[in-house]
Amino acid sequence: xxxxxxxTRFSNxxxxxxxxxxxxxxxxxxxxxxxxxxxxxxxxxxxSDDTKxxxxxxxxxxDPGIVYLSxxxxxxxxxxxRNMFSVYGDVGKIFLQPDxxxxxxxxxxxxxxxxxxxxxxxxxxSVATKLNSKQIGEDETINELQRRMAAMFGKEKxxxxxxxxxxxxxxxxxxxPSRGEEAxxxxxxxxxxxxxxxxxxxxxxxxxxxxxxxxxxxxxEIMKQRIRQIDDPHFPYTRVVCLENTHNFCGGKVVPLSFMxxxxxIAKSAxxxxxxxxxxxxxxxxxxxxxxxxxxxxTDTVNMCFSKAGxxxxxxxxxxxxxxxxxxxxxxEHAKELSKGIMASHNDLVNIxxxxxxxxxxxxxxxxxxxxSQILHDRLLQITEEEKRELGDVVIVKTVVYSDKLxxxxxxxxxSSDDVELTKKKFQFILQEIAEKMK
Ligand SMILES: Cc1ncc(COP(=O)(O)O)c(C=O)c1O
Numbered sequence: 001x002x003x004x005x006x007x008t009r010f011s012n013x014x015x016x017x018x019x020x021x022x023x024x025x026x027x028x029x030x031x032x033x034x035x036x037x038x039x040x041x042x043x044x045x046x047x048s049d050d051t052k053x054x055x056x057x058x059x060x061x062x063d064p065g066i067v068y069l070s071x072x073x074x075x076x077x078x079x080x081x082r083n084m085f086s087v088y089g090d091v092g093k094i095f096l097q098p099d100x101x102x103x104x105x106x107x108x109x110x111x112x113x114x115x116x117x118x119x120x121x122x123x124x125x126s127v128a129t130k131l132n133s134k135q136i137g138e139d140e141t142i143n144e145l146q147r148r149m150a151a152m153f154g155k156e157k158x159x160x161x162x163x164x165x166x167x168x169x170x171x172x173x174x175x176x177p178s179r180g181e182e183a184x185x186x187x188x189x190x191x192x193x194x195x196x197x198x199x200x201x202x203x204x205x206x207x208x209x210x211x212x213x214x215x216x217x218x219x220x221e222i223m224k225q226r227i228r229q230i231d232d233p234h235f236p237y238t239r240v241v242c243l244e245n246t247h248n249f250c251g252g253k254v255v256p257l258s259f260m261x262x263x264x265x266i267a268k269s270a271x272x273x274x275x276x277x278x279x280x281x282x283x284x285x286x287x288x289x290x291x292x293x294x295x296x297x298x299t300d301t302v303n304m305c306f307s308k309a310g311x312x313x314x315x316x317x318x319x320x321x322x323x324x325x326x327x328x329x330x331x332x333e334h335a336k337e338l339s340k341g342i343m344a345s346h347n348d349l350v351n352i353x354x355x356x357x358x359x360x361x362x363x364x365x366x367x368x369x370x371x372x373s374q375i376l377h378d379r380l381l382q383i384t385e386e387e388k389r390e391l392g393d394v395v396i397v398k399t400v401v402y403s404d405k406l407x408x409x410x411x412x413x414x415x416s417s418d419d420v421e422l423t424k425k426k427f428q429f430i431l432q433e434i435a436e437k438m439k
Pocket of ligand 1: 162164166168190191248277279305307308310
């Protein structure tokens with residue numbers, strides 16, 4: 001699978017976009033009144049359900065200059081979203097719809113959905129394509145593992161990352177979305193003692209330490225006093241309490257569930273989240289002889305380790321050195337062969353610079369303005385009845401749209417010579433099909 005550089009904070013957020021050819025319509029005053037605005041999000045009244053439905057429809061279907069956000073990560077705000085999207089182009093207004101049901105504070109709100117306006121419609125379209133990219137989340141092995149872990153843990157979603165340190169760090173970034181926010185940690189916690197201060201220098205999180213007792217717990221009364229949620233810019237905001245179970249530095253002890261439950265209840269009533277560094281939470285569940293869900297119901301997020309420090313991935317990399325590297329030249333040969341096959345099909349729709357195909361990457365240039373690369377991309381993902389009748393064996397071909405004019409595909413270990421043959425035939429069939437339609 002290929003990876004794309006996207007803001008990972010949004011990559012799993014299931015955002016969808018308007019991809020409509022309809023005329024743009026600047027939201028009228030009526031619409032604006034009912035949507036939370038950049039500068040007035042605190043004051044805006046919650047719109048009625050009818051208004052929300054109408055605005056959503058309008059935004060989703062009628063305005064190509066707008067990227068619709070169907071789910072927004074916890075505790076985002078307009079400033080963060082503006083910063084994130086500014087890397088793509090000039091951002092206009094941002095609308096965020098407050099979640100009436102969530103516990104909100106002035107410093108941190110929850111939103112159900114939102115819209116980002118771009119000055120340039122083309123930028124909006126390309127951002128939406130990125131957010132919708134099917135590449136993200138297309139690896140079925142990872143998807144399956146994530147589904148299993150989420151189900152086993154009783155959590156909404158799981159994310160596979162290479163190391164436990166990264167899992168903890170990401171969790172801190174999620175819980176403390178603005179720099180300078182605070183996490184309460186045990187003084188002997190792995191996050192504080194052994195993770196290179198990453199939560200400070202990467203996530204910008206302030207650690208508020210409570211001394212760990214030998215059993216891995218800490219004084220709950222002190223925790224209560226430490227929670228700071230004052231709407232005064234002098235003070236950092238406490239966002240999360242971190243627990244660890246089993247507790248490594250306290251001797252691998254199982255931290256009692258009664259303690260976790262008490263911490264969780266107090267934290268939640270103060271609108272603070274709880275993260276568990278559960279690198280060895282399955283050891284805790286085994287030692288307690290309880291389903292792991294019973295432990296995790298006292299946490300919002302958890303980090304669990306299958307290996308220490310990325311060993312599993314190192315093993316896969318070593319396998320690749322021994323088994324994939326020696327056959328890398330095949331991918332290059334396949335790329336050339338396929339490119340020649342595509343160019344051999346009599347068409348004036350696409351071009352490949354054959355002299356530029358040096359390795360496993362091939363760029364196709366679209367030659368007709370009325371056949372943008374998205375059309376070819378989408379058709380390559382389909383298999384039609386006629387295609388089956390005509391070609392017999394058929395394949396789905398995954399490509400990446402780089403722009404209206406550019407489409408890329410990449411050969412790799414899992415694409416055999418037979419696959420290349422089928423792909424060649426598919427391209428030829430489709431190019432013929434599109435050419436026929438254009439007549
Ligand atoms: C409690 C705890 N959390 C997190 C980690 C970090 O895991 P990794 O080494 O995969 O980054 C460890 C590693 O030993 C650990 O013991």
